Amino acid sequence: MAKWLVSLDTDKIKQYIYSCDHLKEIRGASGLLDHLNRETTPKLIEHHHGSLIFVGGGSAMATFSAKDDAQKFADAVQKTYLEETGTATISSAIVEYQPDDSPSVTKKVQPTAFNLALREASVRLQQAKNSGRGHQVITSAPIFARCQRCGQFPIEKVIRIGNQDFKVCRVCFTKQTIPSSLYPGDRLKTSVFARQTLQDAGFPDLIEDLGDQSQPKNFVALVNADGNNIGKIIENYIHQEADLIALSSILTETIEYALIEAIKASMGTSASKIPIIPILIGGDDVMFLTPGHLGIPIAVALCQNFKHKFNQLVQEKTKDNPSLFQSNPPEAVMSAGVVIAKTSHPLFALDELSEELLKSAKQHSKELSSFGIISTIDFRVITTPTANPLKKVRQTEFRIAEDRFATSRPYAIDTLNDLARPSWEDVYQAILRLKKENFANNKIHSLQNILRNRSLLQAELDLMNFIAHITEKQHEIMKEINSSMHLNQCNLLFLTNPLNPAQLISPLPDLEEIYEFITEVHHDPD
Incomplete structure (x- = not known):
């Protein structure tokens, strides 16, 4: 008997959330979308005689035994979103398929009818989103005065x-007016x-509460992880409805565990405030504000915890049900972007940078x-009211010469033994060592000025002069740190990029940029 798969995805979530650059409206917008996604959508599925497969992160999937029910459900969701939010829309795709008999572990039937339906739904959903069929709102007219908060409607x-x-x-x-x-x-608290x-x-x-906690003060970090x-x-591991239901459960539990454990590692035992302001938590997406010095440590712990918990839960579920994922369990990791800026920096701009x-x-x-x-992980510290796009900064401000760059970003979070390139863990440990030895930040700044010389020969001569004016102990510390970050294979300023041997890169400017925002806060997954 035929079934109909309905796939939903909220349109332009960030545009709706950040249409007003005030924190209360941003949190209210995100909370409303999450409520519509997690609470309202499942009720509408049940009302239209469907079966929920997945919900989270602004997306949802359900199956229906009748095409008419599937279409009425999709229409009802779209209508509800627009009525409740005023501007937010949601796109849908409906695909008919004939369910297979559950494939055995040994047959390895691939792709199944359900898998093909998922792929077709993905294509159709993207087409629907690209078509721009969503509701268009008139944002201004000569006889209307505009909203004093968003300035749009x-x-x-x-x-x-x-x-x-x-x-x-x-x-x-x-x-x-959305309830807090x-x-x-x-x-998360429950x-x-x-x-x-x-x-x-x-x-x-x-x-400002986060800025007061920051070291140094008045800085905030926006963490964007996915x-x-x-x-x-x-596409590759989901063969039956049970696979997607299991994956949905794994992702929900993984995100909660990963974020909560990362937060707890950054909190003191007597803390009365959780050191983040959540902006978006759903599916495999996480976005939050935190004090400047906690941005990278929490992001790193979040990514480490995600990998650990996801793989643990996959192993547990496949042990209990060997037919899941056709006995070919998936692995997943998380990446993060962290932007650190003054608390006065516009939130929509921080979102774009992150x-x-x-x-x-x-x-x-x-x-x-x-x-x-x-x-x-990739990161950036902004100290000016405005900031150029990342690509422009990396290709101009960080390009010293055609083949030399004053950065090694982005970084693998954990050290890769077979890769002669520094990881974030290497940079982090280098900063802790320098701070432990009271190594002056101005000396690191001097090194950065030296390596930015367009003449590599002149840079090496200036480096020799720099070494002649520091103590023997400081020189030994620098050699140890440079070795741990693979700088010794080329010189004390650059290393050959193993992913592009024609380039020379340096982690020293990255180390200086983030130096004052790194404390002893650090976490390894259980």
Whole structure:
């Protein structure tokens, strides 16, 4: 008997969340979308006689025994999203398929009818999203006064924020009045992994609260993390509905565990506030604000925990049910982009920067595929009110000459023994060693100035002069650190990029850029 697979995905989530650059509206928007995704969508599936397979991260999948029910469900979800949010839309794809008999472990039937339906749904869903069929909102007209919060939509309401009345649009009013219990991250406190540490603490209300905790003060980090190639896992490892249901459960539990354990590792035992403000938590996506000095440590722990927990849960589920994934269990890792900036920096700009860094980190993970499935990270510190796009910075400000770059970013998070290139762990340990020895930051800055000389010969002469003016102990420390970061194979400033032997790269500018934001906070997964 035929079935109909319905695949859903929320359109332009970030555009809806950041359409108003105020934290309360951002958290309200994210909380509302999460509520519609996790609570409302399953109820609509049940109401239209469907079976839920997957929900999370703004996406959902369900199967129906009747085409009419599938179409009515898709229409109902689209209508509900628009009514509840005012502007957010969701795209859908419906694919008919004939279910196979469950393939045995030995037959290895691939691809199955369900797998083919998943692939077809993915193509159709992307076509629907690219078509721009979503609801178009008139954002301005001569006779309308614009919202005093987002500046986009016509005024419809008046709301009091603090001691001031604001004339706002319906969209911002909805975001402002969402109960805090629906904010992203609230369910973390009720997770089985939270235990007493998180259950008794609260989330900060203001970005300034995070800035006050930061070392140095008034800096905040936006962490943007995402599982690598989850779409490919669905395409290559999901053969039956049970596989996707299992994967959905694994991802949900993995994200909760990974983030909670990373947070707990950064908190003091008497902390009354959880040191993050969650922006987005769903599927395999995580985005949050945290004090500047905690951005990279929490991101690193999150990625390490994700890999550890995902693979552990896959092994447990396949042991209990050997037919899952046709006895070919998937592996997954996470990558992260971290941008550190002043608390006054616009949030939408931080989001764009973090997205660029995340894409860079994920691309590096692909470049390292011959070494296994590798977690990666990229980061950037912004101290100015505006910032150039990442690609422009790396190709101009960090390019010393045609073949020399004043950076080694992005980084593999953990050391790869077969790769003569520094990992983030190598850079982190180097910073801790320098701080332990009270190595002056201005000396690291001097090294960066030396390596930025366009003449490599002049840079080497300046380096000799630099070494002549530091103590013997400082020189020994530098040699040890340079060796751990593979700088000794070329000279004390650069190393040959093993992924592109025509290039010389250096981790020293990266070390200096992040130096003051690194403390002893560090975590290894259980």
